[in-house]
Amino acid sequence: MDQPKNYAILTNNGSHTKFLVKNLLTGNIIKGLEKFTSMSGLLFSRSEIYRFMDEEERHDLKILTKANQQSLKSMSSGEQKKALLAYLLSQKPDFLVLINPFDNLDAATQSTLKEKLIAISQSTILIQLVSRLDDILPITTDFFKLNGRELIKYATPKEFWLANKKENIHFSNAIPPPIEPIKVDLRELINFKNVSVSFDGRQVLNGIDWSIKKGEFWQLIGPNGSGKTTLLSMITGDSHKGYGQNLTLFGQKKGSGESVWDLKRRIGYFTPAMTDKFRGYHTLEHMIISGFHDSVGLYNNPSDQEKRCAVLWLKLLGMYEKKDVQFLELTPGEKRLIMTARAMVKHPPLLILDEPTAGLDDANASLFIALVNKIAEESETAIIFVSHRKEIGLQPQYDYILEENSNGSIGKVTTHANS
Numbered sequence: 001m002d003q004p005k006n007y008a009i010l011t012n013n014g015s016h017t018k019f020l021v022k023n024l025l026t027g028n029i030i031k032g033l034e035k036f037t038s039m040s041g042l043l044f045s046r047s048e049i050y051r052f053m054d055e056e057e058r059h060d061l062k063i064l065t066k067a068n069q070q071s072l073k074s075m076s077s078g079e080q081k082k083a084l085l086a087y088l089l090s091q092k093p094d095f096l097v098l099i100n101p102f103d104n105l106d107a108a109t110q111s112t113l114k115e116k117l118i119a120i121s122q123s124t125i126l127i128q129l130v131s132r133l134d135d136i137l138p139i140t141t142d143f144f145k146l147n148g149r150e151l152i153k154y155a156t157p158k159e160f161w162l163a164n165k166k167e168n169i170h171f172s173n174a175i176p177p178p179i180e181p182i183k184v185d186l187r188e189l190i191n192f193k194n195v196s197v198s199f200d201g202r203q204v205l206n207g208i209d210w211s212i213k214k215g216e217f218w219q220l221i222g223p224n225g226s227g228k229t230t231l232l233s234m235i236t237g238d239s240h241k242g243y244g245q246n247l248t249l250f251g252q253k254k255g256s257g258e259s260v261w262d263l264k265r266r267i268g269y270f271t272p273a274m275t276d277k278f279r280g281y282h283t284l285e286h287m288i289i290s291g292f293h294d295s296v297g298l299y300n301n302p303s304d305q306e307k308r309c310a311v312l313w314l315k316l317l318g319m320y321e322k323k324d325v326q327f328l329e330l331t332p333g334e335k336r337l338i339m340t341a342r343a344m345v346k347h348p349p350l351l352i353l354d355e356p357t358a359g360l361d362d363a364n365a366s367l368f369i370a371l372v373n374k375i376a377e378e379s380e381t382a383i384i385f386v387s388h389r390k391e392i393g394l395q396p397q398y399d400y401i402l403e404e405n406s407n408g409s410i411g412k413v414t415t416h417a418n419s
C-alpha cells in the first residue's frame with residue numbers, strides 16, 4: 001500500500017493563513033494543492049474552539065461537550081482540543097486542516113495528541129499549518145511554505161529543512177523608563193499561603209504557597225488543567241476563589257475591602273486573545289499610549305511626554321517607521337510586541353504574560369523572548385511568564401511548577417543559577 005500523503009505548510013507571522021484555509025475548505029483551486037477541491041475538509045484550530053465556545057454560550061447549547069457536564073469555556077486547553085478533535089472526526093472528513101495544533105499544550109498532552117494525529121493520518125489526510133518547525137509531524141510527506149499569499153512547494157523534505165533553519169535576534173536600545181514610576185514600598189508583592197481551590201467538589205489547587213517579590217522573574221509551568229489560569233485569576237482579581245483564604249495582594253489581604261481597579265492598576269497583563277479586543281482603528285503610537293490609561297482606545301489628546309515615551313518604545317521594537325500604521329494591519333508577532341509595550345509602558349510592579357508565544361513562528365518567538373529578558377533585566381517589574389514550552393532562551397530566575405496530584409495540584413519552586 002502507498003504511504004498516505006500528509007502535508008506541512010510552514011507559516012510565518014506575515015502569512016495570510018486565513019485566506020489559504022478559507023480556499024482549502026471551500027474547494028477553491030490552490031496551486032500545489034489542487035486535489036483538495038473535490039474533497040471535504042474540516043478545521044482544527046483555536047479559533048474554532050472560540051467559535052464553538054461562543055455558540056454554546058449564546059444559545060445555551062452543548063455541541064462539543066455533549067457527553068460532559070462542564071462548559072467548554074471552563075475546560076483546560078487540552079480538554080478543549082480533545083473535544084474538538086472527537087467532534088470533527090465524528091463527521092468523517094476527507095482531510096483535516098490543523099492550525100498550530102500543539103499550541104497551549106504541555107509536553108505530555110502534546111505527545112498524546114501527536115500520537116493520535118499520527119494514527120488519524122493513516123485514514124484522514126492531515127494538512128498542518130505550523131509556525132514552529134518542531135511541531136511538524138514525522139509522517140509529513142509534502143512540504144510547503146506560505147509567504148504572504150504565495151504558497152511555495154519544496155521538491156524534497158531535505159530542501160525544506162535546509163531552507164528553513166532557525167535564527168536568533170536581539171534588541172539593542174534600552175527599555176524606556178516610565179513617566180512617573182508607580183511607587184511600591186513593599187518587598188513582597190504577592191503571597192499565597194496554603195491556598196486551595198475546588199470546582200464542583202473537585203480540588204484543583206492544593207495548599208499553594210507562593211511568594212513573589214519585587215523585580216523577580218518567574219516562569220509558571222504546569223500541564224494542561226493543572227490550575228495555572230485559576231492561580232493567575234486569583235492574582236488579577238478575576239476569580240472570587242481567593243476570598244476567605246490566606247492570600248495577600250500588594251500588601252492587602254484578599255477580601256479586606258481592596259478594590260479590583262486598584263489591583264488592575266498595578267498589573268500589566270497580556271495574553272494573545274487580548275489582541276481581539278482591539279478591533280477598531282488605532283495607530284501604533286496610540287496603542288502604546290493607551291497603556292497609560294488602561295483603555296482600549298484613546299479618548300484624550302496624548303501629552304508630549306506620553307508621545308516621547310511611545311517613540312522610544314517604537315524605536316526599541318524597530319517599528320518607529322510604522323508609528324502611524326493601524327494596529328490591525330500588523331502581523332501577529334508585531335501585535336504582541338506592541339501589546340507587551342502597552343502592558344509595560346507604566347512599568348507596573350507586576351507584569352503577567354499568559355502563554356505569550358503561542359502561535360508565533362520561531363523567529364518572532366525568539367524576538368519576543370529577547371524583549372521579555374530585557375524587561376526583566378532593565379526594570380524593577382516582577383514578571384510571571386506562563387508557558388508550556390520550555391522556551392529556549394528565556395532566562396527566568398525561578399520556576400513555579402504545578403504538579404498534578406489526586407487532591408489537586410501542588411506547587412514546587414526551582415531556582416535558576418541567574419537568581
Ligand SMILES: Nc1ncnc2c1ncn2[C@@H]1O[C@H](COP(=O)(O)OP(=O)(O)OP(=O)(O)O)[C@@H](O)[C@H]1O
Nearest residue numbers: 074075076077078199204224225226227228229230
Ligand atoms: N469555572 C469552572 N468550573 C468547573 N471547572 C473548572 C472551572 N474553571 C476551571 N475548571 C477546571 O479546573 C482545572 C484547572 O483549570 P485551569 O484552566 O486553571 O488549568 P490550566 O493549567 O490553566 O490549563 P491550560 O494550560 O489548559 O489552560 C481544569 O480541570 C478545569 O476544567
